[in-house]
Amino acid sequence: MADNPFLAAFGLIAQADPALMQIIGLSLRVSLSAVAIACLIGLPLGAALALVRFRGRSGVIVTFNALMGLPPVVAGLVIYLLLSRSGPLGSLSLLFTPWAMVLAQTVLILPIIVSLTRSMVEDLWEEYRDQLRSLGSTRLRAVPTLLWDGRVSLLTGVLAGFGRASAEVGAVLIVGGNIAGHTRTMTTAITLETNRGNLGLAVALGLILLTITFSLNGMAFAVAQWSRRRGG
Amino acid sequence: MKDMARTSTILPLRLEGVGYSADGTPLLSGVTLTVPAGRRLIVLGPNGAGKSLLLRLCHGLLDASRGRVIWADGSPRPAAQAMVFQRPVMLRRSVRANLAHALALNGVARADRAGRIAAALDRFGLTDLATRGARLLSGGEQQRLALARAWLTGPEILFLDEPTSALDPGATRTIEEIIRGFSAEGMTIVMTTHDLGQARRLAEDVAFLSRGRLLEHGPAAGFFASPATTEARAFLSGDLLW
Numbered sequence: 001m002a003d004n005p006f007l008a009a010f011g012l013i014a015q016a017d018p019a020l021m022q023i024i025g026l027s028l029r030v031s032l033s034a035v036a037i038a039c040l041i042g043l044p045l046g047a048a049l050a051l052v053r054f055r056g057r058s059g060v061i062v063t064f065n066a067l068m069g070l071p072p073v074v075a076g077l078v079i080y081l082l083l084s085r086s087g088p089l090g091s092l093s094l095l096f097t098p099w100a101m102v103l104a105q106t107v108l109i110l111p112i113i114v115s116l117t118r119s120m121v122e123d124l125w126e127e128y129r130d131q132l133r134s135l136g137s138t139r140l141r142a143v144p145t146l147l148w149d150g151r152v153s154l155l156t157g158v159l160a161g162f163g164r165a166s167a168e169v170g171a172v173l174i175v176g177g178n179i180a181g182h183t184r185t186m187t188t189a190i191t192l193e194t195n196r197g198n199l200g201l202a203v204a205l206g207l208i209l210l211t212i213t214f215s216l217n218g219m220a221f222a223v224a225q226w227s228r229r230r231g232g
Numbered sequence: 233m234k235d236m237a238r239t240s241t242i243l244p245l246r247l248e249g250v251g252y253s254a255d256g257t258p259l260l261s262g263v264t265l266t267v268p269a270g271r272r273l274i275v276l277g278p279n280g281a282g283k284s285l286l287l288r289l290c291h292g293l294l295d296a297s298r299g300r301v302i303w304a305d306g307s308p309r310p311a312a313q314a315m316v317f318q319r320p321v322m323l324r325r326s327v328r329a330n331l332a333h334a335l336a337l338n339g340v341a342r343a344d345r346a347g348r349i350a351a352a353l354d355r356f357g358l359t360d361l362a363t364r365g366a367r368l369l370s371g372g373e374q375q376r377l378a379l380a381r382a383w384l385t386g387p388e389i390l391f392l393d394e395p396t397s398a399l400d401p402g403a404t405r406t407i408e409e410i411i412r413g414f415s416a417e418g419m420t421i422v423m424t425t426h427d428l429g430q431a432r433r434l435a436e437d438v439a440f441l442s443r444g445r446l447l448e449h450g451p452a453a454g455f456f457a458s459p460a461t462t463e464a465r466a467f468l469s470g471d472l473l474w
Contacts, residue, residue, distance in 0.1 A: 130293055133323035135385070136311065136337045145333065151325040227324075228364045 008200025034105035046117025067111035076171030109161035116157030243269035249299035271407035283424035320378035322366035372403025
């Protein structure tokens, strides 16, 4: 391997190094799964929080807002305790599997999706309420309308969630174990390879991670611009 | 087609002593009036008189603090009524999708929507704009879309809250023609305006509000020829009431 880590990194990327590809593939599968699950739960939950009034609603909102800043290692520790053999979910044998990492990332992303959805839907409901009620909509029926009309803002929230998931290292390290070929993601691999002095692989993974992040944000920006031009 | 007036199941609409307060402040008090089927009632009055509030109470967007809003079929908020707002909110989607959304909310089967949408687009001169983002339309076009959206749901009575206040004379004329068309088909119209010229052009009946009270209600010709109250006389002569 070349001495210059950047040259080594470009070499690995150009050769589509199998170990590199495996790590990238697993990272994307874990993070995208976590984003998908967090969206499935978080979008309707956030919309419900925006539209339904109940006792303790403010407390729930404050809790989700606070959890947006949840330290990943704390989330990892809690999930580790839940999934460990002596934990309440130990029988599922999920610890040190990709599913444990999906769970950890979902826990980290969910508050972001819920809070941003709630805020967006609340604002949009304020604007749409009279018109939608006039057309015969109930609050419940307004949910898909508001989520669709807030799609550009939601996309930003989902991307923020993906960014948190893909950049996260502490939680997946604790619950995944950074096992080569099994639970090694881009971030945990970067940490390990940097410590080992294998900077070529670390830099290659860093470049790929940055490229993914910039590409996704670029696409989201383009979609938002296109949508605005079409009056969306 | 004034047939609709004869076959209406929800009209006349009766208001009995309707009042509305916000934070203890009365904004509307003791409004009693009847809206018969097939008439064009213009609600007149200066800003802050309670015109829009009255429409929202009738339409069911707000609940009266006092008194009752009574529909002929006894329901609290019948489906066969629609409202067009001063600044209608368009969904962030195409003209066609806005119309489809209104039909979906009213339980129209997907298979039946395309034909009805095409008819609405044609009637309101929106066919060429069907795929355009609704929010990219001009004010007049948006108001035509709002009228099309309301018409699609088949209302027997249409509430219009100052629908032309932000429009230029050309767009205003188009909207007034549409309203006359609705009326000719038997649809009952209740419309607010503070534009006296428009009121004279459109009104069959007039309800005059001032400071949250209904001061006059009756045929337009009588109201404009000889208003009974000092406030109405001042309003018609262009005096500043407040």
